[in-house]
Amino acid sequence: MTDWDKIRKDFPVTKNKTYFLSAAMSPIPIPVFNAILQEYRTLHELGELNFPKDMERFKKLCGDIAELMNTNADNITFVQNTSTAMSLLALSFKNQIKPPFNIISMQDEFPSSTVGFEYLGIKMRYAQPLNARYPIASILDMIDNHTLAVITSQVQYATGFQQNLIALGKELRSRDILFFVNSTQAFPFYPIDVQAAHIDVLTASLHKWGLTGHIGTMFFTTPEFRELFPTPCAGWLSINTKGKSFIHTGKNIPFHLHSTAHCYDSGTFNLQAVLAFQTALDYINQIGITIIQNRIIELTDYLIAGLRKLNITIISPVSESEERSAIVSFTLGNNNKEFIDACAQQHILLSPRDGNIRVSVNIFNNFADIDKLLRCLTPD
Ligand SMILES: Cc1ncc(COP(=O)(O)O)c(C=O)c1O
16 A cells, blocks of 8 residues: 555645645655755765766666656657757758648647747647547548648646547558657656657656656657657767767767767756656656556546536546546636635645646645645635
């Protein structure tokens, strides 16, 4: 039996707040906080002596992430955020493909998935939601002869709708359409088998469900994708020196980039904080991903039942458990802002998203947290 009370104690935020903002940013648990301190303590006491070893640890971390997604370490790296990752992809398209071409995405996407493409003038076409869902048939209906790729979030940030990536990916592969996924609101609580889903590129910013703060975005690409669309940017860490030297110092001398995802590394990055994600991943794996998913279903079931009892309109599509996530949104009509503000006064923290009220539950939340929220919704 999982000791959820013990896990709750790892999140001191629970002493002060009833925290339903993890889909914005999760607080970090004590073991991860200690790991971050330890990384900086080592830097403080030893300087950069550990850099080569740390890069090896980074590769191991990429391997552990890869294992969760049924791929290998060579296909994983980190970039600064999902917006950067998508902008790199947009630049690749600009460099490699002559218009006309278009990309299909979802109307409700968080802008990180789409701004980089729109900014470069790439034609974007948006599928419209149907009761906050995106039926696969409605996405496929939008494909035309010029469609190059489909970009979707695994879990929509405002509604929590979880797409069936395996079914969508199969359809896209059979039509030769590239498949890009933003798993920021899902990973690592809902890891996806990238091979089964025929995913070409996946990003997941980790300050939400990665429990490690702003450490950037995990970035998956397939070898085939990297070959077809070489990285549009490079830096010294992108170069494969083939063991000759650590740093490519030559000027006007031809060089080769890594054929692995490390072609995207460009230069140094926030390695100390990123390495602490290993502790977060071990912590999550120790609890167990299926156990976490079941806990989230239990907590959100309880919330949904409470909202229904109070006749409150639920915005999230919640009838199919596979389409659920850690996010449940509801509305009180014109009173949403007032209610969020009133709850904040009582240290119950909720997000306004897309005109509605977003609740996100995490492994530290409990039934008493949800009772507190439901009590605020209950008329006197
Ligand atoms: C679905 C989704 N993608 C990405 C982000 C963050 O994007 P970025 O990493 O570009 O800051 C968020 C929220 O902050 C999000 O909800």
